[in-house]
Amino acid sequence: xxxxxxxxxxxxxxxxxxxxxxxxxxxxxxxxxxxxxxxxxxxxxxxxxxxxxxxxxxxxxxxxxxxxxxxxxxxxxxxxxxxxxxxxxxxxxxxxxxxxxxxxxxxxxxxxxxxxxxxxxxxxxxxxxxxxxxxxxx
Numbered sequence: 001x002x003x004x005x006x007x008x009x010x011x012x013x014x015x016x017x018x019x020x021x022x023x024x025x026x027x028x029x030x031x032x033x034x035x036x037x038x039x040x041x042x043x044x045x046x047x048x049x050x051x052x053x054x055x056x057x058x059x060x061x062x063x064x065x066x067x068x069x070x071x072x073x074x075x076x077x078x079x080x081x082x083x084x085x086x087x088x089x090x091x092x093x094x095x096x097x098x099x100x101x102x103x104x105x106x107x108x109x110x111x112x113x114x115x116x117x118x119x120x121x122x123x124x125x126x127x128x129x130x131x132x133x134x135x136x137x138x
Contacts, residue, residue, distance in 0.1 A: 037137050041127050043130075044126035045075075051117075055120065056116065060109055066102065068099060074092045077095075104124060104128070107124060
């Protein structure tokens with residue numbers, strides 16, 4: 001997961017620094033605060049996945065993982081579009097939100113005494129905040 005984060009961060013910086021011949025909407029590339037928010041959501045999702053892997057209840061773990069995978073796939077779709085100079089698909093943002101919501105719902109059903117559940121909830125809260133920052137800043 002962290003290798004993917006580093007790759008996306010590197011590619012975003014490289015794309016911004018080299019000024020691709022293709023015209024990319026400035027809002028899509030984003031400034032430093034936008035790209036920090038993008039990195040923060042990736043970091044928080046990685047932390048959430050790490051904590052989710054330690055959840056004792058297999059059903060909660062699987063449901064949470066499914067939601068996180070949905071959000072991650074949509075983020076990869078957005079990143080791929082941005083890096084290729086295309087407009088990010090609007091429905092991908094909705095998929096990120098749906099995945100985060102599914103993960104949140106799954107964790108709500110978890111055992112509050114399982115520290116992995118509470119750790120995953122804390123990390124997911126950070127991912128949601130970072131996601132909102134991406135929406136606001138990018």
